[in-house]
Amino acid sequence: MALAPEAVTTFASIDGYRVVKSFGYACGQGSRPRNVLRQTFRSIGALIGLAPVEYLTDAERARTDSLEALVRKAETMGANGVIGLQFQASEAPDGGTRVVAFGEAVLLEPAPLA
Numbered sequence: 001m002a003l004a005p006e007a008v009t010t011f012a013s014i015d016g017y018r019v020v021k022s023f024g025y026a027c028g029q030g031s032r033p034r035n036v037l038r039q040t041f042r043s044i045g046a047l048i049g050l051a052p053v054e055y056l057t058d059a060e061r062a063r064t065d066s067l068e069a070l071v072r073k074a075e076t077m078g079a080n081g082v083i084g085l086q087f088q089a090s091e092a093p094d095g096g097t098r099v100v101a102f103g104e105a106v107l108l109e110p111a112p113l114a
Contacts, residue, residue, distance in 0.1 A: 069101070082104065
């Protein structure tokens with residue numbers, strides 16, 4: 001069962017749906033290795049006051065990878081939604097960028113109309 005993009009949220013619930021079952025927490029990890037050439041240009045850019053665009057690109061790619069891994073994990077658990085989505089970013093010992101996405105994998109169904 002595929003997760004719809006609107007079924008992955010940082011909120012504790014999704015409007016119009018109710019949680020039928022919780023499968024527990026699921027997580028996914030994404031990382032980007034250190035690139036010496038990019039690191040050199042970042043350092044030069046920081047010295048002259050430029051924004052570290054390449055770092056943001058690496059972080060964004062790692063975030064996307066971690067979110068995709070989280071969605072795959074939730075789907076294998078039988079979930080059709082993830083609530084309470086959070087991200088944790090860190091620098092790996094080798095200087096790379098590592099991002100972990102985690103949240104509660106849940107089975108959602110439309111809430112009855114009141």
